[in-house]
Amino acid sequence: xxxxxxxxxxxxxxxxxxxxxxxxxxxxxxxxxxxxxxxxxxxxxxxxxxxxxxxxxxxxxxxxxxxxxxxxxxxxxxxxxxxxxxxxxxxxxxxxxxxxxxxxxxxxxxxxxxxxxxxxxxxxxxxxxxxxxxxxxxxxxxxxxxxxxxxxxxxxxxxxxxxxxxxxxxxxxxxxxxxxxxxxxxxxxxxxxxxxxxxxxxxxxxxxxxxxxxxxxxxxxxxxxxxxxxxxxxxxxxxxxxxxxxxxxxxxx
Amino acid sequence: xxxxxxxxxxxxxxxxxxxxxxxxxxxxxxxxxxxxxxxxxxxxxxxxxxxxxxxxxxxxxxxxxxxxxxxxxxxxxxxxxxxxxxxxxxxxxxxxxxxxxxxxxxxxxxxxxxxxxxxxxxxxxxxxxxxxxxxxxxxxxxxxxxxxxxxxxxxxxxxxxxxxxxxxxxxxxxxxxxxxxxxxxxxxxxxxxxxxxxxxxxxxxxxxxxxxxxxxxxxxxxxxxxxxxxxxxxxxxxxxxxxxxxxxxxxxxxxxxxxxxxxxxxxxxxxxxxxxxxxxxxxxxxxxxxxxxxxxxxxxxxxxxxxxxxxxxxxxxxxxxxxxxxxxxxxxxxxxxxxxxxxxxxxxxxxxxxxxxxxxxxxxxxxxxxxxxxxxxxxxxxxxxxxxxxxxxxxxxxxxxxxxx
Numbered sequence: 267x268x269x270x271x272x273x274x275x276x277x278x279x280x281x282x283x284x285x286x287x288x289x290x291x292x293x294x295x296x297x298x299x300x301x302x303x304x305x306x307x308x309x310x311x312x313x314x315x316x317x318x319x320x321x322x323x324x325x326x327x328x329x330x331x332x333x334x335x336x337x338x339x340x341x342x343x344x345x346x347x348x349x350x351x352x353x354x355x356x357x358x359x360x361x362x363x364x365x366x367x368x369x370x371x372x373x374x375x376x377x378x379x380x381x382x383x384x385x386x387x388x389x390x391x392x393x394x395x396x397x398x399x400x401x402x403x404x405x406x407x408x409x410x411x412x413x414x415x416x417x418x419x420x421x422x423x424x425x426x427x428x429x430x431x432x433x434x435x436x437x438x439x440x441x442x443x444x445x446x447x448x449x450x451x452x453x454x455x456x457x458x459x460x461x462x463x464x465x466x467x468x469x470x471x472x473x474x475x476x477x478x479x480x481x482x483x484x485x486x487x488x489x490x491x492x493x494x495x496x497x498x499x500x501x502x503x504x505x506x507x508x509x510x511x512x513x514x515x516x517x518x519x
Numbered sequence: 520x521x522x523x524x525x526x527x528x529x530x531x532x533x534x535x536x537x538x539x540x541x542x543x544x545x546x547x548x549x550x551x552x553x554x555x556x557x558x559x560x561x562x563x564x565x566x567x568x569x570x571x572x573x574x575x576x577x578x579x580x581x582x583x584x585x586x587x588x589x590x591x592x593x594x595x596x597x598x599x600x601x602x603x604x605x606x607x608x609x610x611x612x613x614x615x616x617x618x619x620x621x622x623x624x625x626x627x628x629x630x631x632x633x634x635x636x637x638x639x640x641x642x643x644x645x646x647x648x649x650x651x652x653x654x655x656x657x658x659x660x661x662x663x664x665x666x667x668x669x670x671x672x673x674x675x676x677x678x679x680x681x682x683x684x685x686x687x688x689x690x691x692x693x694x695x696x697x698x699x700x701x702x703x704x705x706x707x708x709x710x711x712x713x714x715x716x717x718x719x720x721x722x723x724x725x726x727x728x729x730x731x732x733x734x735x736x737x738x739x740x741x742x743x744x745x746x747x748x749x750x751x752x753x754x755x756x757x758x759x760x761x762x763x764x765x766x767x768x769x770x771x772x773x774x775x776x777x778x779x780x781x782x783x784x785x786x787x788x789x790x791x792x793x794x795x796x797x798x799x800x801x802x803x804x805x806x807x808x809x810x811x812x813x814x815x816x817x818x819x820x821x822x823x824x825x826x827x828x829x830x831x832x833x834x835x836x837x838x839x840x841x842x843x844x845x846x847x848x849x850x851x852x853x854x855x856x857x858x859x860x861x862x863x864x865x866x867x868x869x870x871x872x873x874x875x876x877x878x879x880x881x882x883x884x885x886x887x888x889x890x891x892x893x894x895x896x897x898x899x900x901x902x903x904x905x906x907x908x909x910x911x912x913x914x915x916x917x918x919x920x921x922x923x924x
Binding site for chain 1: 697749
């Protein structure tokens with residue numbers, strides 16, 4: 267079964283093209299790495315998936331349907347930098363936000379919900395921190411709380427934007443363990459990643475991206491010297507250069 | 520105390536000021552969390568020309584509805600200010616602070632110009648308008664209370680019903696969009712509520728001082744709270760309290776003190792008190808904790824010097840503190856002080872071993888250890904011992920005391 271299907275997707279920021287005619291499919295039950303150099307459009311792709319950005323042409327479907335119809339089955343974990351960590355809120359309340367993804371924000375929170383949220387926290391090893399203020403946590407702990415929130419939503423597809431950024435080795439390992447468990451439960455995970463050294467260990471599939479889709483498929487087939495050269499080598503330099511050019515031409519500078 | 524709520528002259532100003540404090544304390548929280556507190560300042564000034572025009576139009580066409588016309592005028596002109604700010608930021612790419620200042624000064628200037636144009640022809644109107652500059656709670660009647668009460672109630676109910684939305688929207692805006700919250704609609708409602716709070720406040724603190732009521736209560740409340748709900752409730756309550764106390768002080772005072780500035784001053788005083796004295800985030804408790812730690816370091820250094828039989832700097836205060844802790848008697852170590860000193864030396868040397876283990880040169884580790892001996896916790900000590908396999912000597916071949924094999 268196909269979980270994500272992307273067809274001829276092009277996305278622009280203002281007038282600068284960021285993704286060009288991207289086209290791929292992701293089958294069910296895999297841990298998929300979304301890999302590419304800085305500015306390759308990895309986060310853009312995820313944001314387009316969940317409707318934060320509107321494509322200029324093409325589109326994507328999940329479980330064969332548009333995002334709005336299956337939103338409850340898709341959990342999104344944003345980059346840590348997009349959040350106000352000084353906001354007055356406790357860890358458990360952050361996790362409980364996962365329920366809004368599941369059934370809308372106007373329902374009252376019940377005792378069972380708190381119990382479920384605590385279970386999710388326990389699964390990522392953060393239960394002792396349940397009543398801590400969110401700003402007291404380290405980067406890795408914040409990331410785990412985010413994962414717990416996604417777990418509470420009980421989605422079938424998890425989209426994660428750089429969950430390993432600024433996270434220590436122990437946390438990375440702990441997160442991976444949970445990811446593997448989720449995969450074994452039949453869930454699909456799409457993870458934006460930029461550490462090339464760990465790609466082969468972490469992922470079953472790789473989407474290699476540099477504005478265009480370079481390749482998509484099982485790690486062994488896609489993560490080759492040749493493809494990496496295309497994404498990161500001197501040929502890729504032209505992609506960056508032309509993007510800069512279009513930005514200056516279209517904005518009239 | 521009770522007379523403020525019963526006396527027919529006092530009750531309207533008192534209740535009106537309290538309603539104002541509640542509404543602005545509550546709504547101010549949301550601007551505070553968006554780090555856009557200055558929007559309140561700009562919009563309250565932007566409301567002023569609306570006050571003037573509202574009065575002029577109402578006085579000319581339907582003299583019965585002057586109060587209502589002023590409120591509607593203020594509301595609309597504030598919204599126009601908001602629209603201009605938004606357009607300047609979005610379309611002209613003008614920095615937010617510049618756009619806010621522009622709207623603040625231009626709108627306020629226009630208001631002042633029209634008002635002074637009325638000076639000679641309609642002196643009575645001008646008087647009515649000037650009430651809204653610095654506020655004059657004393658001129659409020661019972662009728663006003665129902666109007667302001669209704670508007671405040673609308674603010675409170677909106678915040679309660681939107682509570683979860685507001686929480687997600689302010690904490691994690693991207694997630695809010697991902698789960699399909701109507702972010703734009705909620706933002707629009709927020710700005711409308713902000714305008715309502717300003718309109719409620721104009722009469723008691725005036726457009727000039729209004730922003731203090733939007734900023735001071737949230738800043739104070741944030742010092743004491745770690746949850747969104749308690750933050751909102753406390754901020755509203757502090758606004759309410761400022762409204763009451765400001766009013767009471769201006770009544771109790773011997774010289775005639777104006778109510779609006781008194782309320783703003785009370786709110787600011789509460790805010791300053793919180794900034795200095797709140798247990799977790801306050802300036803003074805932080806200072807005390809730092810000083811306390813520094814004193815402990817000094818005492819521990821004396822302890823170490825005694826342990827190593829070196830001469831000490833006999834600071835009488837520090838020695839007195841150490842005596843009360845039972846670490847020394849006279850100037851000799853007690854058994855307890857001895858084991859405390861042993862612990863310090865152990866941590867110092869363990870840390871040196873650790874740094875050498877991590878690849879540092881052994882002659883460069885002393886400095887770091889001088890600091891870490893005061894900081895390392897028993898848990899870290901256990902971890903260090905396990906990691907280094909219970910060392911008995913430091914890198915300088917000195918014994919590590921108190922390690923049992």
